[in-house]
Amino acid sequence: xxxxxxxxxxxxxxxxxxxxxxxxxxxxxxxxxxxxxxxxxxxxxxxxxxxxxxxxxxxxxxxxxxxxxxxxxxxxxxxxxxxxxxxxxxxxxxxxxxxxxxxxxxxxxxxxxxxxxxxxxxxxxxxxxxxxxxxxxxxxxxxxxxxxxxxxxxxxxxxxxxxxxxxxxxxxxxxxxxxxxxxxxxxxx
Numbered sequence: 199x200x201x202x203x204x205x206x207x208x209x210x211x212x213x214x215x216x217x218x219x220x221x222x223x224x225x226x227x228x229x230x231x232x233x234x235x236x237x238x239x240x241x242x243x244x245x246x247x248x249x250x251x252x253x254x255x256x257x258x259x260x261x262x263x264x265x266x267x268x269x270x271x272x273x274x275x276x277x278x279x280x281x282x283x284x285x286x287x288x289x290x291x292x293x294x295x296x297x298x299x300x301x302x303x304x305x306x307x308x309x310x311x312x313x314x315x316x317x318x319x320x321x322x323x324x325x326x327x328x329x330x331x332x333x334x335x336x337x338x339x340x341x342x343x344x345x346x347x348x349x350x351x352x353x354x355x356x357x358x359x360x361x362x363x364x365x366x367x368x369x370x371x372x373x374x375x376x377x378x379x380x381x382x383x384x385x386x387x
Contacts, residue, residue: 324387
């Protein structure tokens with residue numbers, strides 16, 4: 199079963215000292231000493247000055263700025279919940295199926311919720327998940343030299359951050375083809 203964002207964060211925190219050489223509390227102290235006040239600035243500082251991966255830097259920034267309730271640092275779980283609230287609630291099982299698939303790729307498969315979509319990252323963004331309508335989730339993937347055919351269409355005006363789009367209307371649409379495209383994009387990132 200796929201881990202929830204809270205479970206994934208807890209796992210990262212538990213492994214932080216081993217993976218980065220410092221505990222969460224030590225990283226938060228360093229982040230606060232940087233004097234940066236915005237989430238993106240804290241992430242950039244931790245990545246450039248301390249060599250943290252994006253996932254760990256993002257987590258530390260969230261925890262450092264968590265008292266700022268008006269920022270995106272208030273929590274990825276809340277952002278995902280907001281995306282699948284109201285008329286889009288029936289789409290959440292599609293999101294869950296995608297997260298289950300990418301969670302199996304490796305420990306470096308990062309899930310980074312934003313306001314209107316969820317970014318899937320490794321060394322760079324390789325895919326994004328966006329509930330675009332009341333009846334459809336759009337999966338954007340970055341696939342080098344992959345021709346558009348069938349359900350795998352060029353992204354067009356959907357999103358310039360990805361090369362292709364797949365339209366998903368039910369959890370069963372997250373089939374072997376979708377998982378293969380996601381895995382290929384992950385491996386290329």
